[in-house]
Amino acid sequence: MTIISGKSILLVEDEAILALYEKNQLEQGGYQVTHVYTGENAIQLVTRQLHPFDLILMDIDLGKGLDGTETATQILNFKEIPIVFLSSHTEREIVKKTESITSYGYVVKNSGFTVLDASIKMAFKLFEANELTKSKKEHLETVLHSIGDGVIATDKAGKIIQINPVAEKMTGWSHEEGLGLQINEVFHIINVKTRQKVENPVEIVLKTNSVVALANHTVLIAKNGLEYQIADSGSPIKDLNGDTKGVVLVFRDITAEYNVQSKIAKQANMLDNVLDAVIGTDFNQIINYWNKAAEKIFLWKAKEVIGKNIAEVLKSKYSHHSNQEVIETVHQKGSFIGEATLEAKDGSFRNIEINLVLLNDETELPTGYIFVARDISERLIALKQIKESEAKLTQIIESAMDAIISIDSSKRIILFNGAAEKMFGYESNDMIGKSLDSLIPESFRNQHDKHIDHFAETGVSRRAMGALGEVRGLRSNGMEFPIEASISQISVNGESLFTVILRDVTVRNISETKIQKLLHEKENILKEIHHRVKNNMSSLFTLLTLQAKSQEDQSVQTILYEAAGRIKSMIVLYEKLYHSETDNSVLIQDYFPSICTEIVSIFPKKVDIKLDILHEPIELNAKILSSLGIILNELITNSIKHAFSDISKPEIILKISRDRNYLSLEYSDNGIGIPESISFENTPGFGLQLIGMLTDQMEGKVKIQRDERTKIILELVI
Incomplete structure (x- = not known):
C-alpha cells in the first residue's frame, strides 16, 4: 500500500460550503490544499508559479467566467499538471469532453472520499508502475522468444498449414477457413501510428532464412474488425538437411501491456515537468529515479547519481530530527514531512521541505522510498520579510501620536495602541476584547453604533478625519472630551474589521475659540477703520468739490x-x-x-x-x-x-x-x-x-x- 501525504492540491470549486467540506476531507487525508473560487484565480496562481501544486481538483461548473474545462485547457497550455475533474454530471458527452482535455480522472461529486482519494493517488504511483513495468518487460521478452500464445505455421510458399486455437480467436479465422490461404489473407497487420500496412514477418523469414520479430506499434486486424496490439516472432522451419520448409509465426496480445507502457510514459513525462524534486530509491536507499526538478535544484544530472546511495549525494540536516529518527518515523508511520538543509553539487545549501514516503509491494513488504523535495528558500526569505514588515508596522502604530483602535464586527477591541492608552487612561491588555462602548459617553453610544452599522453597509473603505462630525470620548476617570476621528474598514475571511484613528482636539477647540474671538475683534476694528477712511476720503472729496464751485x-x-x-x-x-x-x-x-x-x-x-x-x-x-x-x-x-x-x-x-x-x-x-x-x-x-x-x-x-x-x-x- 502506497502512503502519500503532504502533496499540494489546488481545489477549484465555486460552492463555498462544498469546497470547505472537500478541503477538510483532503487535509485529513494528509494533503495540503489551496482553494480558489474561479477559473481565472486558478490560472493566475498556476501561471505566477508562486505556489507549486502537485495536482488540481477542478469543478466543471464554476458559475460566471471560465468553466472547468476552459480553465484546464489554459492551465495545460502553460504547464503539464494532473487535473482530476469534479462534477455532479454523469452525462457521457460531458465525461467525453473532459477526456479530450486530460485523462487523469473524472470523479462524480458525493462519491465519497475513498473514491476521490483513490483517483488522486493514481497520479502519484509512478514508482510502483515503473517497478511493475520492469517485471512485465522481462516476462514479455521471454515470451517474445518462445512459442507464445498464438501460432500459425506456413509452408515455404507462405500458405497456411496450421492455426492454433489462440490464433483462431485473435485472427477470427478458424483452422479450416485459413488452411491453404496465403498468410497475408489471414494475418493482416498495420502500423498503429501511420495505419500503413506492415511487411509480413513470414515473408521476411522466407527471404532472409532467419528469425525475425515485429517492429513496435504493430496492430493485428482480425476478420471481424477487432484490433490487437501484438508482439510476434517468425522462425524458419528446417528439415534435417537445414533446408527451410516453412515458417512458424508466434504472436501474443500485448494490448494491456502497451496501454500500461503508454500510461507510464505519460506519468514519467509528468514527473519530469513538476517543480518538486522527485527521487526514488530502493530499500537500501540506492537511487533509481531522479527527475528534472531534482537536477535543477541539486545540480546533479540523473546519470551521475543513479546507482549511488542518496546519503552520499545529498548531505541532509533536518531541523529537529536526526537522519535515523526520520527513517524510523517513516517505517512506523509510512511517511515523514519536515524541513531540512541539503547540500547541492556545488557546495551551496538549499532550504528544503521534504516528504519522505515508504513504498510497499503488493504483499505490504517495503521495497524502497520516494523523496519529494521542495526548495523553500525563497519562501523562508519572504516569511522573514513579512515578519520584519509586521514588526515595522507594529512600531509605526505604537509610535503614532494619534490613538489607533481596531474593532471586529461585534465591536470588540482587537488593537489598542500606545497613544490610545495615553488618551483614554487604560492599558492595552485591559482593553483587548472589551466593547468599544466603554470609551464612548453613554449619550453618544446609540448614535455611534448606528454610524458603524451604516458605514459597514455602504461598503466605503474609509472616511477622512473629521468626516464623522462631532465625536466625544470618555476617559477612564469619567471625563468627556472632544475627538476628531477617521474610520476605515477591511474584510478578512468574510468578516468586517474597523479601524478608527482618534485625535484629542480639546486644546485645538480652545485655540479655535480664541482665534474666532480675535477675528471678531479684528473685523470690528477693520469696520471702524473703513468707516473712518471712507469718511476722511469723502470729506476731502466734498471739500475739493465745494472749493471748485466757489x-x-x-x-x-x-x-x-x-x-x-x-x-x-x-x-x-x-x-x-x-x-x-x-x-x-x-x-x-x-x-x-x-x-x-x-x-x-x-x-x-x-x-x-x-x-x-x-x-x-x-x-x-x-x-x-x-x-x-x-x-x-x-x-x-x-x-x-x-x-x-x-x-x-x-x-x-x-x-x-x-x-x-x-x-x-x-x-x-x-x-x-x-x-x-x-x-x-x-x-x-x-x-x-x-x-x-x-x-x-x-x-x-x-x-x-x-x-x-x-x-x-x-x-x-x-
Missing part, C-alpha cells in the same frame, strides 16, 4: 474738479473692495459703470455715458483697477474740459472687450477731437502724461486712433 477762475475750478475726480475713483474702488467676496479684486462689470457715473456727476455739465462692457465676468486686482480708475478720470475730465464747448448733447462711449488674454478699453466722445499735434509722447498737459505713465506701469499699450471719432485704445494682458 472759484470764479475756470482753470482753477477745473483743476479742483480733476483732483476731486481722482479721489472719487479711489472712493468707488475702496467701496467695491470692501463689499467684494474676494480678498483684493473687483469685477470690472461692477466697477466701471459706478466710477463713470460718479466722475461725470462731479461736473456741472450734463454728459451722457454709453457703456458697452462684455458679459463674461472678469475680476481684476485693486492695483490695476486703481490705475484704470485714474486713467478713466483723466479721460472723462479731459473730454468735459476741452471737447464739449460747442456740443449741445455731449456723449461719452466706453467699450470694454476681451480677446483671449488681452483686455481692451476703447474710449471716445462726440467732441471736437484731439489735435494732430498732441500725442502721449508730445503733450503740454499733465493728464495725457499721467495716462502714459500708468499704462507703462501696468505693462500695457495705449494709442490715439483718429477716425470719424477720436478714440483712446488701451490694451492690457490679464
